[in-house]
Structure formats: structure tokens, C-alpha cells
Amino acid sequence: MKRTNSEALHEEALKHIVGGVNSPSRSYKAVGGGSPTVMERAQGAYFWDVDGNKYIDFLAAYGPIITGHAHPHITKAITKAAENGLLYGTPTPHEVKFAKMLKEAMPGMDKVRFVNSGTEAVMTTIRVSRAFTGRSKIMKFAGCYHGHSDLVLVAAGSGPATLGIPDSAGVPKSIANEVITIPFNDPKAFQEAMDQWGEEIACILVEPIVGNFGIVEPKEGFLPLVHNIAKEKGALIVYDEVITAFRFHYGGAQDMLGLTPDLTALGKIIGGGLPIGAYGGRKEIMEQVAPLGPAYQAGTMAGNPASILSGIACLEILKQPGIYEELDRLGAILEKGILEAATKHNVTITINRLIGALTIYFTDVTVENYDQAEATDGEIFGRFFKLMLEQGINLAPSKYEAWFLTTAHTEEDVMQSLVAVDHAFSQLA
């Protein structure tokens, strides 16, 4: 596959954009290096790069593009929004309609506030939790990503209940001291950490179904235990549903799992491809937020008509019957085909899949926590990634990411991707 235009553009980008990319995960650093493919156009399940190569896309922009690229219903909504003026700085009827739609879909949200990204949404849920509880520490699970605000760029210390160390330069040690990181799916570690710190904790950040070290579901009983102990200690539960909301069904992981958090952070899918975030939760907690309460949060672009109308259009598509059943059907075909190819070529993998999202791990271990995901073979993943790219299959360039099916993928796309997987595995063996 010729990629000379991509390479030249990346060289040019390196001169002007830091690292040549506008988000580090877009670089190919984690898959052995090389120029990231520069995409020019996207339609449905496909990408075309600047060299004219066509790809089947399973990146889906790291999640938001669940209806495929340039879905006509969303494009129409955005065009209409642009014609009517892009930004008002006043309330609009659209945001009220959208807030109601989100509330109806996710019962844990008495009140909603729109922001511009998942990072902002999570960051604000932390501030609101602190305002409500009067406490300052937070707890999170190792390997879960909650955006790039200071507090959540903190990694675990060595033990299950140690204070954090900064995971990024520029995050002061004093901030890391406010964060406790423990392993996901480990009731004992959670109990111990809560025994030690529980009464100082404002909130526990939870990806209820993990999407950031691959797709990892909570073990039976784990989240109910987290909820119970948090309640006992007076700590709030914040669900980070930036990936999970509307990914697996029309609603959140919370209503799938039958658990109601105190606060929820949203992003990605709810913008239909435009920048958005939202947070919401119990009325008395949300009433901490200005102008009602003392916790400040604002945004020039927040609730802008284009993002809101794009989000409404996206949810209208997802609300149609059969959408998630079809994602599940195609996901099952993909999973089965990949496992068969692995057996045929003697490649050791395990797969975690839920509906239309899956992760291949190059390991013989079923991945349930971050340490297990970290221990999987990144070198083989890097080779697999490039073998797939070479055959026109666009995956996320990281062993920790998921493949995302969209409503635009067809069975033919899946079968074609399986032919590519078969070939890639034959080369790995």
C-alpha cells in the first residue's frame, strides 16, 4: 500500500503541530512507530486516506461515531444548525429537549448540565462531589482514563491503598496526594482502601464497563459492593459513562446494570461526532452548581446548537428498534471469526466483547483488570495493527483500545475484515 502522501504530510505536521498530532493516542508510538495515516474523507464505515487508499474503520473516532461517518440524518441536523446561527450565548429550546432525552434514557440524572468534552464533564463531577461532601480526596481504578484534568492523571502507588503519584509532568505532588488508585474488579483491595480512606473520599470515579484497557466488564457483585461501601462511608459514586452511554443499548451502563450513581459524566456518542460533554445526577447534588450553588462551572461553547442538534439526531437514530441487536449480531460474527483464525494459526489471544465493541488481547489470560491488560503482548499487537492497516483495516493504534462497530458496518465489511485477520495471524505465527 502506497502511503507517501501520509508520510510527507506527517513530516510537515511535525514542523507545526506538537508531535504531528492533536491527541497523543493518534501517533503510532505505541505500535512500533511510523507515520500515522492521514485521513482525508470518511463515509459510513469507511475512510479514504490522502494517498487514495480505502479502509474499513473500526476506530470510530475512539467511540463517538456509532452511526458511521457522515450519517445523513446527523449531517442534516448540523447543516440546519449552521444555517440558523452557530452560537448564541443564550438558552435555546434544543438544549431543553436534549436534556429531557438524556434524563429519560438515564434515570440517575435529575438535572443535567452541558459542557464541551468528557474531560470537562468528569472534572466538574469531581468539583461538585467535593462541594457537596466537603471532602477533598477521590478514588479511581487503575488503568481507567477519565480525561486529562490534573486529578485524574494520577497513577497508583505500589500497594492497593497507597496515595497516587503523578502520571504526567506538570501535575503537582500535592494534587496526586488527593487521589487513591486501586485495581478494578478487586473487592478486597476496594474494601481495604475504603477502610483506610473512606471517610475522606468525596467521590469514587467508576467506568462501570471499562473501555480504556480494552472492554472489561465488572465481575458479578463488584459494583454493588462498591455502591454499598461508598454509601456507608458517605462517598459519592460518579459513573464516567463517556464511552459507555448509548454504546451498548439506548441508555447508560447504569440502567443496563441496574445501579444508580450519584453523578454521571457523558461525552462522545451524545454529540453525534461534534464536541460535547454533559454531567448530571441527583437534584440536591446538582444544585451545588452555579448559579444555584457555590460550585462554579461555565462554558462559552456549552450547549451550542450544533453539538446539541447533532446529539439529538444521533440519539434519534439509536432509538430505532433493532440497532443494538444488529451491532451484537455483527460483533458475535467478528469475535467468532477472530477466535477461529487464532486457533487456525496458533496465535494466542483472548477477546473481551460486549455488543458491538471488542478488544483482542495477545495473551492466554482473561483480562479483568489493568495489570492483566498491561501484561499482554504489545509487540505482537503492534505487528498485527500494521498488518491490518496494510490490508485496509483501520484499528486504534494501541493494545488498550477497542474495535467499535457502527450501524454503518455490514456483514460484508465484517467478513472482509476477517479475511484480513486471517492473513495477519498467518504472518504473526
Ligand code: PLP
Ligand atoms: N472518560 C472516558 C471514559 C474516556 O474514555 C475519555 C476519552 O477517551 C474521557 C473521559 C475524556 O473525554 P474527552 O476526550 O472528550 O475529553
